[in-house]
Amino acid sequence: MKPDLSVEIAGIQLKNPVMTASGTFGCGREYADLVDLKKLGAIVAKTVTLEPRKGNPPPRICETPSGMLNAIGLQNEGIDRFIEKEMPFLKKVGVPVIVNIAGDAVSDYVELCRRLSSVGDVAAIELNVSCPNVKAGGIAFGMHPGLVSEVVGACRRATGLPLIVKLTPNVGSVVGIARAAVGAGADAVSLINTVIGMSIDHNTFQPRLASGFGGLSGPAIRPIAVRMVWEVARELDVPIIGMGGVGDALDAVEFILAGATAVAVGTANFINPRATIDLIDGLEEFLIARGMDSVRDLVGKVKMDGSSPTC
Amino acid sequence: MKPDLSVEIAGIQLKNPVMTASGTFGCGREYADLVDLKKLGAIVAKTVTLEPRKGNPPPRICETPSGMLNAIGLQNEGIDRFIEKEMPFLKKVGVPVIVNIAGDAVSDYVELCRRLSSVGDVAAIELNVSCPNVKAGGIAFGMHPGLVSEVVGACRRATGLPLIVKLTPNVGSVVGIARAAVGAGADAVSLINTVIGMSIDHNTFQPRLASGFGGLSGPAIRPIAVRMVWEVARELDVPIIGMGGVGDALDAVEFILAGATAVAVGTANFINPRATIDLIDGLEEFLIARGMDSVRDLVGKVKMDGSSPTC
Amino acid sequence: MNAIYRLQAEVLNKEELIPGVFRIKLFSEEISRAAKPGQFVHVACGKGRDFILRRPFSIHRRLSGNAFEILFQVVGRGTEALSEVRLHDFVDVLGPLGNSFEIPPDLSSALLVAGGVGIAPLIFLADELNSRKVRFYAIQGATTQQRLFCYMDLKRLGRQIFATTEDGTAGHCGRATDLIHEVIKKSAPERIYSCGPEGMLKVVADVAAAFGIDCQVSVERRMACGLGACLSCVCQTRDGYRLACKDGPVFRAEELSWKA
Amino acid sequence: MNAIYRLQAEVLNKEELIPGVFRIKLFSEEISRAAKPGQFVHVACGKGRDFILRRPFSIHRRLSGNAFEILFQVVGRGTEALSEVRLHDFVDVLGPLGNSFEIPPDLSSALLVAGGVGIAPLIFLADELNSRKVRFYAIQGATTQQRLFCYMDLKRLGRQIFATTEDGTAGHCGRATDLIHEVIKKSAPERIYSCGPEGMLKVVADVAAAFGIDCQVSVERRMACGLGACLSCVCQTRDGYRLACKDGPVFRAEELSWKA
Ligand SMILES: Cc1cc2nc3c(=O)[nH]c(=O)nc-3n(C[C@H](O)[C@H](O)[C@H](O)COP(=O)(O)OP(=O)(O)OC[C@H]3O[C@@H](n4cnc5c(N)ncnc54)[C@H](O)[C@@H]3O)c2cc1C
Ligand SMILES: Cc1cc2nc3c(=O)[nH]c(=O)nc-3n(C[C@H](O)[C@H](O)[C@H](O)COP(=O)(O)OP(=O)(O)OC[C@H]3O[C@@H](n4cnc5c(N)ncnc54)[C@H](O)[C@@H]3O)c2cc1C
Ligand SMILES: Cc1cc2nc3c(=O)[nH]c(=O)nc-3n(C[C@H](O)[C@H](O)[C@H](O)COP(=O)(O)O)c2cc1C
Ligand SMILES: Cc1cc2nc3c(=O)[nH]c(=O)nc-3n(C[C@H](O)[C@H](O)[C@H](O)COP(=O)(O)O)c2cc1C
Numbered sequence A, B: 001m002k003p004d005l006s007v008e009i010a011g012i013q014l015k016n017p018v019m020t021a022s023g024t025f026g027c028g029r030e031y032a033d034l035v036d037l038k039k040l041g042a043i044v045a046k047t048v049t050l051e052p053r054k055g056n057p058p059p060r061i062c063e064t065p066s067g068m069l070n071a072i073g074l075q076n077e078g079i080d081r082f083i084e085k086e087m088p089f090l091k092k093v094g095v096p097v098i099v100n101i102a103g104d105a106v107s108d109y110v111e112l113c114r115r116l117s118s119v120g121d122v123a124a125i126e127l128n129v130s131c132p133n134v135k136a137g138g139i140a141f142g143m144h145p146g147l148v149s150e151v152v153g154a155c156r157r158a159t160g161l162p163l164i165v166k167l168t169p170n171v172g173s174v175v176g177i178a179r180a181a182v183g184a185g186a187d188a189v190s191l192i193n194t195v196i197g198m199s200i201d202h203n204t205f206q207p208r209l210a211s212g213f214g215g216l217s218g219p220a221i222r223p224i225a226v227r228m229v230w231e232v233a234r235e236l237d238v239p240i241i242g243m244g245g246v247g248d249a250l251d252a253v254e255f256i257l258a259g260a261t262a263v264a265v266g267t268a269n270f271i272n273p274r275a276t277i278d279l280i281d282g283l284e285e286f287l288i289a290r291g292m293d294s295v296r297d298l299v300g301k302v303k304m305d306g307s308s309p310t311c
Numbered sequence C, D: 001m002n003a004i005y006r007l008q009a010e011v012l013n014k015e016e017l018i019p020g021v022f023r024i025k026l027f028s029e030e031i032s033r034a035a036k037p038g039q040f041v042h043v044a045c046g047k048g049r050d051f052i053l054r055r056p057f058s059i060h061r062r063l064s065g066n067a068f069e070i071l072f073q074v075v076g077r078g079t080e081a082l083s084e085v086r087l088h089d090f091v092d093v094l095g096p097l098g099n100s101f102e103i104p105p106d107l108s109s110a111l112l113v114a115g116g117v118g119i120a121p122l123i124f125l126a127d128e129l130n131s132r133k134v135r136f137y138a139i140q141g142a143t144t145q146q147r148l149f150c151y152m153d154l155k156r157l158g159r160q161i162f163a164t165t166e167d168g169t170a171g172h173c174g175r176a177t178d179l180i181h182e183v184i185k186k187s188a189p190e191r192i193y194s195c196g197p198e199g200m201l202k203v204v205a206d207v208a209a210a211f212g213i214d215c216q217v218s219v220e221r222r223m224a225c226g227l228g229a230c231l232s233c234v235c236q237t238r239d240g241y242r243l244a245c246k247d248g249p250v251f252r253a254e255e256l257s258w259k260a
């Protein structure tokens, strides 16, 4: 008997716990030649904003040890074009579509939520709160429990769709932020967005990214992400989508053991465009090899004895 | 003409900007067969506490993509044995000795500073503030500007020795913490200590470290460290010792361009026990190849044009 | 849209043309058949887990239906690792990717301008022009004589080939762009195709514009997905950012906004 | 203190004893000369930048003054990469490290108990015992006959060698520890030396204690520096934590506090 890979998160039924991480998979279309999109647990689209955004100048990426930096700068064509151009394609794929949104102000998020609520076939909205809040002097929403609470609460009132809040790791206490999100009505949290990083070219003395900073992703950050998933899973009763260096089934198992109900694959899509599919197959094999019936039996099953202070 | 590698930091003259990172090089003795210790810019000793500490149970380390986790747990024999057993050896080496200290309470740090002030031949004290403050409910000193200010201020009053504050990256704003340290009298800051991480064994379902969590170090965290060095260098006028994945001269140049006056080599000592020496040689070659007279001409020389928000 | 394949391609041949420059022949009927001049493959270089990104290389030549070549220079870790593959190893390849040089059906004459390893995609193009009976001239620039890769191939395929070397060891002493006015006047090309360093491309673009000749150039950007999904590889054009991996790597020269 | 070398050692020979188990001969006069049975080398495996830690391997045999061998099983990334070295490649080695099996000058008889690849350091020890004319018996346990590595070497060096296999394909069907009482009674060793899985070592330690025989065991811990500097590799002993890389890897059995 095949093991059961299905999970439920934020009220959405997924046939398996494997999603794409926002921004690394476009809207799926570009991967359609290589990936049987129907097999995915869900597709999380690239962040969309109210108005089109040009994004940052190139170079926008660079490779780092077991990771990469990116500073795409939220380039997107805006919600209107998204609904018009991408949603019809996404609907046809037939897997849950999670739309990731961002804004400069709470009102942007609210407006985006309203617009998406009437589209149909949006399974959930993921709030990218790693972006600077223009009104709060450019501090990212996701860095302060108060700001998170405000934006999530406002979105909660604006839409009946499930709300997933995607948290930034660039904080002292991710649990505090997650708690604020849950308190304000988040149905699930995604952990983690990229870690802010920088790399400098020793020849030119310039940053390797035109924008100076960028977000670090890939296997390098996996231990950080697993830790944050575990911290949130221990303290709060909220479904978690784990991400940050997930490349194969064993990585996914690590996140699931730490407490994630689902995982998202980001950077790994670049070296292996079929990473998601390979992961789903590998997860099934993992369960079969261990005689387990359901992936749900793995969630949060890490055996923690000690948890000594580290320093 | 050979380029000038000497730098001054926190009032200490270093013949080159290359130190050992606390905890990765013991007190130098163990490396003496392989490294000409006299050639080092400075030796930073392993964290010492007032009383001996047993440390955490094994396994204490594990390898991660381009990094490692450690949870040694501050094993050390206490300040008395340190002064008696290690200082005589360190004195004989003849390079500046920086003693790294930690405590459970402000009074521990103060007492350690007093004791070290009377030893002689201690060039500076590095305050490891990544450890939990027992009185503050186990929150690390280094996570709150108030606690940092308190501990640094108290140490400042307790000793005339230069004070270096070693900051933890597990915060939302490293600049805020650095500012508190400088405000309270820090002569320099070290950036960064390890990033908290976790890794789980998919076979045993147990964390790969007995203590559950550990500190992530090595090349994986370099982009995070370089970014934090740059953030602090941009905002504050304080000498910086950069560390986090420094393995060779080009890595060191990255940190120095970002604003570090000196660098420390940690995890790289394990794969290449001569990493410090190779780095010093490589730095000299780097300067020669570019016709530069002094490493000081590199400090903070990154060419930042844009600094767009990343998300 | 054309199909994109991801496959393990066997190394059928490997040549080190000069130290640090390699030509590798890869077996793949799919890619070879689908490939058009100007397209590229995205290659997973090296076995280390720390290779997070593939590396893009132009399709250099298509060989007898079931194989193709890439020609590359070792410049960093990825190309170094790739240069260490051995015969019969398998290389993880994604492609063919990107658009291609546009060859109008009625094209009768062209000029190719290659700088350095920018020659790579132009050989495939030269082959194609030749088989379509488009008469072409070419200017190939390099630092020194031994870096005039495939010069003899160009000779065989084209009408007249001008070489330039910066050290004067072959052809004109100077840069490819030194000859461009003269060769345009001589050959009156309907179209110019160019690949090489960005500085060279800009000069070629300017000259083409001055002469009012259509010009297509192939550009390089750091790439993650190679598929148009991640938006890493943007080029500034008159219509805003466009993707080197999907809208390019070949652009009409007048579209591009060059850096000053 | 004895000198520690860090050098690039040439691969002089490589054997795959059975699939996944390799013996590699490395050239190094320094390490070979300095090595004592029980010591180990710390090896940089693989070329990837993501190998952050060396891997420890016991010195398996010392060969004619200027070379030594390691014998290892592929269990993960590091050993896999190491298994891919080729003849005349250079391997980055640090050693010899750690303490060694203590051989009292007047020792006249001993028993060696090896489990699995735990045989590796015991061959070096057996050689040494043999050349010092210490008469020894040995019990070698493995899962199956073909994993009784170096059994013939033991035969040649020792007095009587008992094999056990879990599948009964050779010797006694069962585990090394099944025979230990019997062999002790038969051979009345003054000392027991053992290396293998921790579970086996614990049984050997208990039996040795029951018979009142001195016993030394070699243990394994994850290691970073290998030099005693980083405190990664602690073993719980009656005197608190001690370092496997420096105070060990060989410990007197009664010193160790075994996990329950
Ligand atoms: C469409 C296209 C076709 C190309 N065709 C060829 C070719 O036929 N022959 C050839 O020798 N080179 C070609 N290049 C350049 C080639 O991709 C780079 O030389 C190669 O990626 C360098 O990798 P590295 O790891 O050795 O260098 P590193 O500098 O270590 O690479 C670090 C990162 O930067 C990227 N990078 C570095 N240089 C370039 C570059 N010039 N363009 C794009 N990304 C870069 C790498 O892919 C990698 O992600 C092409 C580039 C593009 C975009
Ligand atoms: C003193 C000493 C001597 C040894 N001698 C031998 C020998 O002669 N032959 C042999 O086959 N093996 C020996 N081992 C075990 C050998 O070191 C491990 O099998 C090897 O490190 C595994 O590396 P890996 O990358 O393949 O495995 P992975 O599991 O991928 O390694 C991950 C990390 O864990 C460490 N690790 C994994 N297993 C062990 C282990 N058993 N002991 C210590 N660290 C481990 C690795 O070094 C690495 O840092 C010895 C270990 C020690 C401590
Ligand atoms: C090129 C790139 C673009 C990204 N764009 C977005 C984005 O638009 N919105 C978002 O919420 N996260 C974005 N991310 C973050 C990823 O969704 C993910 O949270 C992060 O990369 C960690 O996962 P990974 O290590 O698997 O990539 C992006 C990441 C990368 C590498
Ligand atoms: C095994 C190990 C032990 C460490 N012990 C200490 C310590 O005792 N005190 C301290 O301040 N930092 C300690 N650190 C942190 C390092 O000094 C350094 O800040 C960190 O590892 C980042 O540098 P790296 O990437 O070069 O290792 C330790 C790091 C490692 C890997």
Ligand code: FES
Pocket (backbone or CB within 6 Å): C222, C223, C224, C225, C226, C227, C228, C229, C230, C231, C232, C233, C234, C243, C244, C245, C246
């Ligand atoms: S490389 Fe991803 S869009 Fe071009």
Ligand code: FES
Pocket (backbone or CB within 6 Å): D222, D223, D224, D225, D226, D227, D228, D229, D230, D231, D232, D233, D234, D243, D244, D245, D246
């Ligand atoms: S491995 Fe560093 S002390 Fe033993």
